[in-house]
Amino acid sequence: MLAIERKNEILATLQKEQRVLVTELSQRYNVTEETIRRDLEKLEKEGFVKKTYGGAVLNSNTNLDLPLRIREKNNQEEKEKIASKVADMIEEGDSLMLDASSTSLMIAKKLKKLKKLTVITNAVEVLIELSGQEGIKVISTGGVLRDASLSLVGKSAERTLENYNADIAIISCKGLDLKRGVTESNEEEAEIKRAMRRCATQTFLAMDSSKFNRASFVRTTDLKAGDTLVTDRLDEEWRRILTDKGIRLVTCGEE
Template sequence: MLAIERKNEILAILQKEQRVLVAELSQKYNVTEETIRRDLEKLEKEGFVKKTYGGAVLNSNTNLDLPLRIREKTNKKEKQIIAKIVAELIEEGETIMLDSSSTSLMVAKNLKQIRKLTVITNSVEVLIEFAGNKGINVISTGGMLRESSLSLVGKTAERTLMNFNVDKAVISCKGIDLDKGITESNESEAEIKSIMRKCAKTTILAIDNSKFDNISFIKVGDLNKNDIVITDKMLQDKWNQYFEEREIKVIAE
């Protein structure tokens, strides 16, 4: 395994478990503990982790924005469950928007069998995923490329989105909180998601259980009764009450 691949896998483990131990990683990857320490030092310099005695923990900064390649590996089974449910809510002939989240990419993989669909997206990966599907009309937002997320953002992307009115927008987020609402780690991504919500009759919020009770850097918006929340586990009573009071539909696997 290449060093960059090992480092990415370590980040994926940290994203899911929040902490790692040098000794365990050394055994897992069959390398010396010194090699693992160097990996963690590099991740610390990049701002992703904080080294601790014998290991490291994930940096808890609210504006931490992990690369898409890492997010694709995190909570993969949970996202696959969510993506399948979301795809079942998309009807043939509809117009939809997909954001640049790793969950939306999985949704795209589940939509490829639909014979007629229009998709507007700022995700480079989603554009590639739909390439060659004749029944799916794909519209790119254009805009400036964010390398870490392989997304198109900025004023051009925002203006393109505002030209359209669609049936559904599928978005994810970094955190959702009872008081702070839907939050993201990056301002430009948050603006794209906010505009998508305004352009859609219905917003499908596709979020795995790890996002609940988390607060990230910038607010995308509050939940409303036109939203549908899709998640992979049954929710705590406080969340069920919150959604019931606001007439928000929730589907939990």
């Protein structure tokens, strides 16, 4: 295994479990503990982790922006169910705006079953996933490439979005908090999501349940009456609060 692959796997484990131990990683990857310590030192310099005695913990900064390749590995089963549910709600001929997130990429894969669709996106991975798909028209926002998220951002991307009126904007988030609303780790990503929301008749927020009661760096928007939230599960308190706001709730496994 290449060092970069090992680092990415360690970071994925940290994202899931919040902490790792040097001894356990050494045994898992069949390398010396010193090699693991060097991996953790590099991750610490990159701002992703904080070293502790005998291991490391995930950096809890609200503006931490993990690479898309890492986020794709987290909560895959839940995101898969959410993606299937969202795709089932899309009708032939719809026009969509799809943001750059690991959940949106899974949704794009499910959308390929449709025979007529228009997708406007700032996600490089979504552009690639849907390229050459007969019946699906794909429009790129253009813009400045963000390496971490493989997304296109900036004023030119926002201006492109503003040229269109879509049926549905499908966005994800880094956190949903009662006081702070829908939040994102990066301001440019948040601006794109806001623009998508403004330019669509409906907004779907697709997020796995790990995002509840979390607040990231930038406030993106608030959920409002008429919005649709698609998630894998929902506790009774959140269900009551969101229902009172007039938000349509769709939970995987429910009709």
